Amino acid sequence: MAACLLLVLTLASTAGATFRFASYYADHMVLQKKPAGAVVWGYGEAGANITVSLSKDYKVIMKKMAQVEEGSEAWKVVLDPMPHGGPYSMKAEQHSREEPKNLTLRDIYFGDVWLCSGQSNMAMTVSQIINASKELLEAPLYPYVRLFTASLIQSKVELQDLAKIDLQWSIPTAENLGHGNFSYFSAVCWLFGRSLYETCRYPIGLVESSWGGTPIEAWSSGRALQECGLPGDARRFLRPKLVSGPETPSVLWNAMIHPLLNMSLKGVIWYQGEANTVMNTDLYNCTFPALIADWRRAFHAGSDGQTQPLFPFGFVQLSTVRRPQQDDSFARIRWHQTADYGYVPNQRMPNTFMAVAMDLGDEHSPYGSIHPRDKQNVAYRLHLGARAVAYGKKGLVFQGPYPAKVMVDGARGLINVTYGQDILLLHRHDRIFEVCCSPQLRRSAQKPCQWVPAPMVSASSHTVTLSSPGCRDAITRLRYAWAEWPCEYRQCPIYNRYLLPAPPFVMDSLH
Known part of the structure; x- marks a missing residue:
């Protein structure tokens, strides 16, 4: 019922023709650097002309024009590819029959933008991991790693924009990195982005959109599910423990991924699969590659071709939960996470990288053994894969022996x-x-x-x-x-x- 109410409010807000940026454009944000052009979009009065200006040190260095579309009441521009750096300010002006209106965003940087998604192991915050106090104390040392978190929202239809935001674009602090258990901000996402910054030495934007206890079906579009012979309707599957979040097909794709499609991205990291050890386990060798391929097509199209059609996609292979084991469902999911190849990249999963985590079991984790606290090694292994696959570091070994x-x-x-x-x-x-x-x-x-x-x-x-x-x-x-x-x-x-x-x-x- 709450999700339906949010959907009504979201649609009603776009119908008012309020001139504004889309939800995830704000002060302190990171926009994707060259070779991609960053997409900027928002809402306005139907038919109105929009001018978007980018400035640095009070000097305008770029102007782009757009018109508000009928029906969607949205406008969109693609900025010229920009090198990394900043800070910039960005002004959007609406010219219509009414008085001219303008909006300004400040402290904007260009760098690489990564989307972090999945279930509760992605949602674990820095305050929940080992050496949390040290990690939180050092957070302000990385002011050019910027954070954004979408709220937990589900929808029966694809939303144009996010209905709610937990953490608007922010500079990292101990407070927003350790806000609460399984809340903002993701430890894996943060540690991964921080490592990228230490390697690249330019701004990194981190967008978290994750929900604990959720199966892959909830994050998949109807198209992707149909490729694997699964229904795209609202059928529910009642399962114990591991599935505690929404499990209805596509409801998180609709509300937490589809609204982000206009964003220009560098890549995605994904930590999910535990819920599918009790749900459609042996379809994961189809549903996971299908999700990756579908997200790639959708982000490429939504960003007007600025997000690469085979953008890098990293993931964490499942860790551990129980001993002695009751079945081999975790082993099967680990295998299916690689499309049954055992390693990545492979023919079915090109331009992917994997962090093996089966040796990071945490029997005494206060959050349950399904939530190991050593997220530093997870992020380090993801970072190695990103450097090799996403950043083209030749000769870098990023996976163990096969x-x-x-x-x-x-x-x-x-x-x-x-x-x-x-x-x-x-x-x-x-x-x-x-x-x-x-x-x-x-x-x-x-x-x-x-x-x-x-x-x-x-x-x-x-x-x-x-x-x-x-x-x-x-x-x-x-x-x-x-x-x-x-x-x-x-x-x-x-x-x-x-x-x-x-x-x-x-x-x-x-x-």
């Missing part, structure tokens, strides 16, 4: 797993590798796979050798870290020399 070749020595009962990069073996583990002992004939008869541990025997700089007792002539599959809680905190057995963990995998048709 198998390049697996050879089965049936006569000796051994399996050699050869990785594509140097490995660092922290310790031997007797149960983290498993083999399927069901013969191929039984698999084709749809009998369940019998997974048994394959203990680690030895290791070299690139290869781990496993034993396979009882499976000498019937090994058909191999998997690694296929558990909800596969290892202790930062103690999985296999890392690379940069201490990035090897991601989980499952391989078929071994020879």
Whole structure:
């Protein structure tokens, strides 16, 4: 009922032809720098002419003209691509039959704008993470990392603008970074943006739009859901615990993503998937790539082509929750987050990057073990991926070791797993590798796979050798870290020399 009321109020406010910028244009904001042109839009009197001027040091350096469209009562301009820096002021003037009106925004910078979205692990604030006091104390040292947070709103129809804002564009402070539990501002988003600033040394704009306990279906447009054979109606799925937020298809896409489409972006980071361990789990290898592709098309179109059609999209692979595990739903979601490749970028998920987090379990988190407090390592791993994928840093290793070749020595009962990069073996583990002992004939008869541990025997700089007792002539599959809680905190057995963990995998048709 509240969402419907908000929708009515939002539509009514645009109908009044009040001359204004759209909701997320304000003092202190960051606009996307070149090579993109920043999109600026707002509302006005139908048919009125709009002039948008950009000034620095009281000198006008750019003017753009627009006209308010009939029906939507919206106007939009695309600024010429600008180098990073500032501060600038921006004035919008309306010329119509009425008295001329003008609006001015100040302390505007050009830099890179990143959208941060997902569920509660994205929504966790800096005050909830480890070393929170230190992180909050240092917040004012980064005045050129600017923050914005959308409110928790859902809608049955696509909204043109945000109905409500929790945190208007702001300079970071201890107060707005640690406002409250699972409120503004996102720790992962902040730490990621801060790391980007330390690398790039120019302004970073961070836009948070996240809601705890929400499945991917709520963040997906009807188009994306239909690609995966899911209904786009208001069907609800009652699920325990992990789904505590809105789960109706598209309601968060409609209210918290669609209004942002005109914004020129550098990229997106995403932390979501826990809710889908109890809802459409084995469709996630479709719904997640479909969401990425759909968001890319929509932001590219909404920004008049200024947001790149394959803009960088980073995500966090799920951490841990329970032990002993009750099922393999977390392992399956981790696999499906990569479209069943095990690594990114890949053919189905180009220009993406991933932070592996299965080794960051936090059994004693006061917010529940589903909410690990080490968001610094999450953000660091995302930052490495962004530098390599989004910023083109050549030769930068941003993901842990992944198998390049697996050879089965049936006569000796051994399996050699050869990785594509140097490995660092922290310790031997007797149960983290498993083999399927069901013969191929039984698999084709749809009998369940019998997974048994394959203990680690030895290791070299690139290869781990496993034993396979009882499976000498019937090994058909191999998997690694296929558990909800596969290892202790930062103690999985296999890392690379940069201490990035090897991601989980499952391989078929071994020879």
